[in-house]
Amino acid sequence: MEQRRLGSSANGINVSALGLGCMGMSGMYGPSDRAEGIATIHAALEAGITLLDTGDFYGMGHNEMLIGEALRGTSRRDQAIVSVKFGALRDPAGGWSGYDARPKAVKNFLIYSLTRLGLDHIDIYRPSRLDPDVPIEETIGAIADMVKAGYVRHIGLSEMGPETIRRAAAIHPIVDLQIEYSLISRSVEDRILATCRELGIGITAYGVLSRGLISGHWQKDALNGPGDFRAHAPRFLGENVARNLALVDALRKIAVEKNVTVAQIAIAWVAAQGTDIVPLIGARRRDRLDEALGALLVSLSKEDLAAIERAVPKGAAAGERYAAAQMAQLDSERA
Template identity: 60%
Template sequence: MGMSGAYGQTADDESVHTIHAYLDAGGTLLDTGDFYAAGHNELLVGRALRERSRDDAVLSVKFGEMLTPAGMPSGEDARPAAVRNFLMYSLQRLGTDHVDIYRPARLDPAVPIEETIGAIAELVEQGYVRHIGLSEVGPETIRRAAAVAPISDLQIEYSLLSRDIEDEILPVCRELGIGITAYGVLARGLIGGSGAAGGALPMMPRFQPGNREHNDRLVTSLKEIADAKHATLAQVAIAWVAGQGADIVPLVGSRRPGQIETMIASTTVTLDPEDLARIDELVPKGAARGARYPEGHMPDLDDR
């Protein structure tokens, strides 16, 4: 998403180079959405994969988020007919005959989740999709979806500053054998970022005056852990999420090759029980100030 203007201007050539650097370093998971800049991101990923073996990448694709001609969100469409239509366009833009994980980006309140998952399950049977995923849904929806077909993972925000899933969502996923693909691991740049608030970030509550300063102080307190580990704040944050369980995969957005190096190096950071306890003291659960999304977007989250 970050390669398609969500956090400021980018260059396609550099983005492709970054994807190649990630694959060269042994990374496999590429996450995109058909609505990221109205298909731009899928075209970008497709371009990067033209020079590589399709088997080098695990393609995770979100669908269903509708856009206005101005590029603004305008609701969801997860009807079975729409699911099949969206996938056809994604396959064309990505230049592939299948995606590895296909998931509705948000719950469509007008369509029972059983119908949406049933439609994806048919695509699995036909070979166009390998696995079914979910995104930003709560325990009840997860159970209803899993009763229709096997669910590989739930993509949801999870970081030191966003830990709500620990209460109900994570236990349900573990009960059902569903993994977590954690996005927002660096809190959209609040943790270890450049400090800039480009693209859509200024409208995010945690970047608002008053909230931003409070959240920056929380993050800065982690410097003692990072220094002791000879790591960056970002690497500690990634290691913390990865350390919450083998069923949790941190999804880290990168826009430049140098960021890939930092991300890969986080796998060498080990946090022992004492480190984890100290981190909980420095950044207690629920300590962040401001909601995850602007008030107008919160109704779209089934998991809130």
């Protein structure tokens, strides 16, 4: 498995060229199979994937416990690099009620995560979003205290804009920014990517298949019940989904010519945007994991990249990546 560096040579960390995003194993896309999720984590580790990404609010702690159980059941525990997002607040009905990144909340969230995961430290710890009521310096300072205490190894960010990234990096080295990046979600290219590269900060790209929309497997009206949050995502609704699937059909023609799948070419495109970028694949099943791993064998020439750009030009997607209320909470999307 190829390794990529997140962060600077002095303060960074080497991880596998693909990471496994575990969110979908905890019901965020509708019902999930616990045993298959654990088997998928085991298969990823066996294949050489080291980076496992989660959030303490995925399934209200379910995802962390799932990963903890999976790691206890494998001989490859020492190779796992666990990345945790914190701070998103949920209610008993599963709704979202803001963010809490106060220093005392950081330490509270951290001990719960360590307990659920069954770990003595977390490799990369990051606020899930910018808390508008807490200066980023205070949040990063609190995590830095946990680095000094040995409970956290590295600090990351998630969905932060250029100014916030700079302020955070002034307090403590930042190894990576986690942000959505795919053929149909490219706002990171406007200013954020350049800022991260200037500061020596890597990118862990989630949503590389846009939550399945550009996987080549998605069909209109394929939402997986009321627990599937894509039911509220504009790109999956109304006329938008049909327009977006037309982009997938254009991409499919290129994939067929290269004898690869749509998912593989979409993942390979993200990986080809720089060696400082690590795509997170959201496979919930071993067959989808196997397909995604095949992206590592896909080589894209300049001609291929130009053809992909013509098929799915920047800004071609119909609909925003989140509902309006969630978009408003993204520091990364602020002008």
